[in-house]
Amino acid sequence: MTNTPDRPNPDTVSRTATDPADAAGEGVVLDGGTYDRILEPRSENRLPLGDGLWHQLSRNYVWVRLISTVAFLVLVIAAALVASLVLRLGWVWIPAGLVVVSTIWTLVILPRQARAYGYQLRQDDLVFRRGILWQRMVAVPYGRMQLVDITHGPLDRLFNIAQLKLVTAAATTGVTIPGLTQAAAERLRDTLIAVAETRRTGL
Amino acid sequence: MTNPAAVADVRSPLSDGEWHRLHPLTPVLRGGLFLVVVLGIVITNLRDRIIGWLFPAVADWERYEADPVDYVVSNNLILIALLAVLGVLLILLGGFWLSWRFHTFRITGDDVEVRSGILFRTHRRAPLDRVQGVNLTRPMVARLLGAAKLEVVGAGLDANVKLEYLSTANAEAVRADILRLASGRQLARAGDAAGVAGAAGVAGVAGTTPRGRAAVAAVSAGLTGLIDGAEQPVAEPASVVHIPAGRLIASRLLSGSTLWLVLLVGVIVVGSILGTPWVLFTLVPTVIAFGAYWFRTVTRALRYSIAPTPSGVRITFGLFTTITETLPPGRVHAFEIRQPLLWRGFGWWEIKVNRLSGRSASDAQAQQFADVLPVGTRDDVERVLRLFLPGISAEQWQELVVHGLLGPRSGADPYVTTPRRAWWLRPLSWRRNGALLTPDALLLRHGLIWRSLVILPLARLQSIALAQGPVDRALRVAGVTAHIVAGQVRGSVGALDRDDAVAAWQRTAAAVVAAAASDRSHRWDAEPEGAGDVNAENAAAAAAPVGDVAMYSDAANAARPVDTANAADTAGPVAASVGERDAVAAVPAAGAISDDGGERR
Numbered sequence: 062m063t064n065t066p067d068r069p070n071p072d073t074v075s076r077t078a079t080d081p082a083d084a085a086g087e088g089v090v091l092d093g094g095t096y097d098r099i100l101e102p103r104s105e106n107r108l109p110l111g112d113g114l115w116h117q118l119s120r121n122y123v124w125v126r127l128i129s130t131v132a133f134l135v136l137v138i139a140a141a142l143v144a145s146l147v148l149r150l151g152w153v154w155i156p157a158g159l160v161v162v163s164t165i166w167t168l169v170i171l172p173r174q175a176r177a178y179g180y181q182l183r184q185d186d187l188v189f190r191r192g193i194l195w196q197r198m199v200a201v202p203y204g205r206m207q208l209v210d211i212t213h214g215p216l217d218r219l220f221n222i223a224q225l226k227l228v229t230a231a232a233t234t235g236v237t238i239p240g241l242t243q244a245a246a247e248r249l250r251d252t253l254i255a256v257a258e259t260r261r262t263g264l
Numbered sequence: 265m266t267n268p269a270a271v272a273d274v275r276s277p278l279s280d281g282e283w284h285r286l287h288p289l290t291p292v293l294r295g296g297l298f299l300v301v302v303l304g305i306v307i308t309n310l311r312d313r314i315i316g317w318l319f320p321a322v323a324d325w326e327r328y329e330a331d332p333v334d335y336v337v338s339n340n341l342i343l344i345a346l347l348a349v350l351g352v353l354l355i356l357l358g359g360f361w362l363s364w365r366f367h368t369f370r371i372t373g374d375d376v377e378v379r380s381g382i383l384f385r386t387h388r389r390a391p392l393d394r395v396q397g398v399n400l401t402r403p404m405v406a407r408l409l410g411a412a413k414l415e416v417v418g419a420g421l422d423a424n425v426k427l428e429y430l431s432t433a434n435a436e437a438v439r440a441d442i443l444r445l446a447s448g449r450q451l452a453r454a455g456d457a458a459g460v461a462g463a464a465g466v467a468g469v470a471g472t473t474p475r476g477r478a479a480v481a482a483v484s485a486g487l488t489g490l491i492d493g494a495e496q497p498v499a500e501p502a503s504v505v506h507i508p509a510g511r512l513i514a515s516r517l518l519s520g521s522t523l524w525l526v527l528l529v530g531v532i533v534v535g536s537i538l539g540t541p542w543v544l545f546t547l548v549p550t551v552i553a554f555g556a557y558w559f560r561t562v563t564r565a566l567r568y569s570i571a572p573t574p575s576g577v578r579i580t581f582g583l584f585t586t587i588t589e590t591l592p593p594g595r596v597h598a599f600e601i602r603q604p605l606l607w608r609g610f611g612w613w614e615i616k617v618n619r620l621s622g623r624s625a626s627d628a629q630a631q632q633f634a635d636v637l638p639v640g641t642r643d644d645v646e647r648v649l650r651l652f653l654p655g656i657s658a659e660q661w662q663e664l665v666v667h668g669l670l671g672p673r674s675g676a677d678p679y680v681t682t683p684r685r686a687w688w689l690r691p692l693s694w695r696r697n698g699a700l701l702t703p704d705a706l707l708l709r710h711g712l713i714w715r716s717l718v719i720l721p722l723a724r725l726q727s728i729a730l731a732q733g734p735v736d737r738a739l740r741v742a743g744v745t746a747h748i749v750a751g752q753v754r755g756s757v758g759a760l761d762r763d764d765a766v767a768a769w770q771r772t773a774a775a776v777v778a779a780a781a782s783d784r785s786h787r788w789d790a791e792p793e794g795a796g797d798v799n800a801e802n803a804a805a806a807a808a809p810v811g812d813v814a815m816y817s818d819a820a821n822a823a824r825p826v827d828t829a830n831a832a833d834t835a836g837p838v839a840a841s842v843g844e845r846d847a848v849a850a851v852p853a854a855g856a857i858s859d860d861g862g863e864r865r
Contacts, residue, residue, distance in 0.1 A: 106737045106762055107732070107737060108730060108766065186773055196733075197730070197731045199728070199729040199730075200729075200769070200773035200776075201727040202776055202780060204780050205727060231726035231727065231749055231750070233745070233747045234747045260781070262780040
């Protein structure tokens with residue numbers, strides 16, 4: 062919530078951009094209001110970052126996740142209170158306690174998790190990474206994308222972020238970039254489509 | 265009809281771009297079960313009366329006073345009753361006739377289309393360059409009537425275009441046409457052949473309109489099919505693999521499920537001895553169920569043959585319902601060569617594949633389509649793989665078989681395997697567990713007890729992932745997962761040295777891009793450049809809107825709304841927009857239009 066991303070300049074959002082790396086103004090749109098360093102595991106045995114420019118998520122993403130998680134937590138606690146005080150169901154604290162503890166743990170690691178997300182637009186493919194404890198990196202060739210999907214809920218809109226999902230013919234690809242600024246998401250979508258057009262291949 | 269030479273060279277009259285009808289018996293074959301049930305009910309109810317009519321001596325009329333037949337006879341309503349029966353028959357026949365009339369198909373240079381339905385019309389179209397295969401199914405009953413079902417396999421869920429039923433000869437002709445058109449070879453030849461066919465058509469049947477001619481042709485072909493009756497001999501190319509029935513049955517008996525049966529029987533017997541004897545009776549249903557299962561798997565796999573044809577690999581199987589599938593080149597996304605434990609003594613292997621079968625994973629037949637070689641020796645495996653991957657050199661074969669199938673040989677093992685420090689992640693197979701990147705495929709080797717080798721052609725790989733959990737990190741290892749279309753084969757290998765895994769990931773990602781760029785298998789036999797100009801017909805087809813949805817059924821009732829989940833599996837450009845998703849973009853997938861080979865990288 063610290064800063065609002067720059068509105069996309071109509072000149073920079075051009076559908077003709079084919080090479081993701083050298084399009085002018087890319088950095089401004091994709092990296093406005095985002096984190097600037099990928100958080101990695103401390104161990105030297107981690108998966109290396111490699112070279113190239115990593116784009117990251119909007120700082121607002123953490124706030125959206127925190128608000129929704131806290132709301133969920135409040136809801137669970139309220140339900141458990143009602144069940145135990147009004148309905149005299151003492152055992153309800155066992156499942157509720159488990160849920161509360163795991164949710165609080167989620168809250169604790171959320172900010173770290175958000176910093177571990179990253180994506181790179183390489184010459185021929187998009188590389189996506191996430192996770193600290195469980196690291197995952199996926200390379201998706203541009204020509205393999207079947208669909209680019211942008212989703213944003215009401216809370217997302219309030220914080221001006223969106224989620225971008227890439228779909229290939231394989232269900233297991235599972236590349237979903239959460240918490241992009243809306244401008245970045247739209248820019249990324251347009252770029253990906255333009256690039257996919259020039260590199261399209263069979264299934 | 266037309267010049268036979270031209271037909272043989274280009275296409276049969278059924279795929280001339282006009283609408284054609286199916287086999288006249290189609291409604292009977294499709295609604296056959298319903299009719300049999302109705303007939304059965306009528307016969308059961310009138311059983312005694314029929315006996316009475318046939319053998320008056322044993323008739324016992326007093327028992328049927330409330331019988332509607334008696335009621336009709338006693339009230340002099342025979343005429344009305346007969347009229348009613350006639351009316352029902354007429355309506356049925358009329359319905360059949362209408363549904364037959366409205367069920368038409370068309371094969372053009374770019375698509376296969378089917379229209380059906382009387383009130384709720386559906387229209388389905390499959391672009392030919394997205395054809396994943398053509399299946400010719402001949403169920404028992406249809407076989408007796410000389411009919412066959414043709415299924416053009418598309419790339420989505422429930423995306424197949426079915427032509428059921430055609431007479432066997434027509435089905436063969438249509439299949440050949442579809443495959444020839446899809447291959448793109450047609451584009452080069454049609455120019456000269458179209459003239460010949462056109463001239464012959466004019467000379468031969470002057471005076472009739474093309475449409476009328478086509479209808480006459482369809483009807484006469486259908487009638488011929490009717491008269492010919494039983495299954496016509498079909499020229500099948502010789503199979504490269506022969507599975508003796510004995511081996512097939514033995515292999516099914518030695519499957520993993522048999523171990524379970526033995527275990528179950530043991531438990532039941534012990535239980536009945538120690539405790540309650542009546543548990544023994546549960547043996548009967550168990551054995552019956554297993555017997556049925558074996559019978560089914562064995563009859564399905566009997567009459568197996570696999571052979572190369574110009575339009576792809578042709579696989580035939582099934583004793584009662586015979587299925588012949590034709591897989592054009594480059595339609596297989598993953599192979600797995602497996603050896604269950606009990607088969608090791610015999611040296612048998614099986615090959616399973618992942619492909620887009622146009623069916624959901626829960627479909628019983630989906631599993632069947634995954635079996636490319638139900639059981640075979642090492643030589644059979646080699647022969648089958650050579651059909652699908654003709655580019656394998658002798659040296660690569662060495663890598664594949666000697667190292668891939670039979671495990672690490674001492675000395676030079678080309679595979680990257682699990683390092684010694686991580687042996688306890690793969691306690692038995694750590695020496696074998698590994699990966700190898702060849703120029704056109706990624707090979708993953710697993711398992712010491714259940715040996716398996718996964719071959720992933722790079723041109724079909726969708727994306728590739730690298731993953732590392734906390735335990736992996738402590739041991740400095742990582743796993744590589746290749747993402748392919750859903751199926752029985754899964755492409756992942758774990759516990760490789762971190763640097764090896766990262767290198768394999770990087771190199772595979774680069775190789776996938778290169779392989780995809782040079783891949784031409786969507787029009788596998790097309791001339792590389794500008795072949796489309798030659799063909800007048802094709803030019804007309806190219807005028808159709810660019811970026812058609814790969815598969816659709818539009819109907820007044822919107823019979824099949826394509827949802828996003830479904831769309832994800834569909835190959836073509838798909839757009840869906842519901843609820844909160846307010847921006848959905850479709851990436852135009854390859855080959856929505858065929859003739860742009862020049863600009864493709």
